[in-house]
Amino acid sequence: MDSKKVVILGTAHGVNTPGKCSPDKKFREYKFSREVIAALKPKLEALGLTVYIDITKDEVPRPPVAELSQRCRIVNNICSKHGTKNCVYVSIHVNAAGSGGVWRTARGFAVYVARQCSEASRRLAKSLCDTAIAMELKGNRSIPKEHYWQANFYVIKNTRCPAVLTENLFQDNHEDVELLMSAEGKAKIVELHLKCIKAYCGV
Numbered sequence: 001m002d003s004k005k006v007v008i009l010g011t012a013h014g015v016n017t018p019g020k021c022s023p024d025k026k027f028r029e030y031k032f033s034r035e036v037i038a039a040l041k042p043k044l045e046a047l048g049l050t051v052y053i054d055i056t057k058d059e060v061p062r063p064p065v066a067e068l069s070q071r072c073r074i075v076n077n078i079c080s081k082h083g084t085k086n087c088v089y090v091s092i093h094v095n096a097a098g099s100g101g102v103w104r105t106a107r108g109f110a111v112y113v114a115r116q117c118s119e120a121s122r123r124l125a126k127s128l129c130d131t132a133i134a135m136e137l138k139g140n141r142s143i144p145k146e147h148y149w150q151a152n153f154y155v156i157k158n159t160r161c162p163a164v165l166t167e168n169l170f171q172d173n174h175e176d177v178e179l180l181m182s183a184e185g186k187a188k189i190v191e192l193h194l195k196c197i198k199a200y201c202g203v
């Protein structure tokens, strides 16, 4: 029996994190991530899953290393409580192609796992990528042959359970920001995570 029943959702950054917004500053990553999670959590709970959020507050500890280590401590404590193999961590972000407050051309969904991650992490990541393609969220970039990206981002490398980090379109691409700021776009991102976490947990 598959017993992966505890979902830990990771918010992105904080209101006190510099940058992490669209060039016109109308879109902010910390806010979008928390809105997606607020919509997603009750839908997952309705499926019978236990759901946690790593940091719910808008403000996060500074500097970033304090924030990121706190997130990992929270996730790993939940793993100790519920059993690592029953937990999965999904950190919800929005990509950026550059800095300096300039609109850029790259757009679309991406999902990351840590380089030495578990098969379970890879399975969830691939399903997120494939579902994003099916939902026409792929954008204009080529997809790696594994159907996920690999990078040792702190929160996916230093958490014990299967972990993925989603980059939900680009906050410095005009088309992507327009979609993310629409009710339809946000609902699509919620739906993508809901579908894939549901399938992964076998509920």
Ligand SMILES: [Zn+2]
Pocket: 012, 013, 029, 093, 094
């Ligand atoms: Zn981010």
